[in-house]
Amino acid sequence: MTNAIFPDVEVAYLTADREFVGRDWLSYLLIDPEVPFRLRIRHSELISPKLGGTRRSGERMFDSLRPGEFRQLSGRRWVWGRQVYVIGSRLADSGELLILITNACPETALPDYARRWGIENLFGALKTRGFCLESTHFKDPERLSRLLALLSLAFISSSLNRL
Structure with a gap:
């Protein structure tokens, strides 16, 4: 993705924390051309394997994770009416649950997001x-x-x- 303010700079991906995400923002990022993103969502957000399917909170989907563990859900899932990859991790130091959604490269989403610290x-x-x-x-x-x-x-x- 190129940027109008910095035309010679290519944006690899956008990261955002829980306070800055939502359905409208996600929809905007998925407009063609899509903006690659790594967004953290609240653990209470609902996730579904298919449109109209049974929705469960992220917390329930990743409740078995132990500190230091992570898991990527198979395939794309529905969050806020949009299909995204979902990755969960239980942070080693605090035990806090971190859930990310991304539209590309789910394998690198956690280390990519960690760079924002x-x-x-x-x-x-x-x-x-x-x-x-x-x-x-x-x-x-x-x-x-x-x-x-x-x-x-x-x-x-x-x-x-x-x-």
Whole structure:
């Protein structure tokens, strides 16, 4: 997929957490041309093997997983009226259930999604764990862009110093 803002950059896939997904968003991503995605869904979301079939929550589908285990459901499943691949994992450190849906490359969905944690750490540091970016109240896109670039460099520098 190419991008109008960065035409020379190809997007491998989009990742999103539970707060940013839903039927409308999923439908948009599946419009031709499809946007490859790795979306985390709530464990209470309903999943069906066929359209109109018996729906069960993701939590029930993956309740047998032990910490550190994962399983991909066979074939595409119906979530929010759309066919997607569904992968579940019980996180080794917390035992929390993580359920992903994807439209392509289900074999790499978990490691692909895991890559977003570096971004999560950056956002956390920029917002509430250090830099307090939101307290600047900047509105000008140019100034905000420069500040974001500077804070990102500061974050990377401080992260490298911890290694």
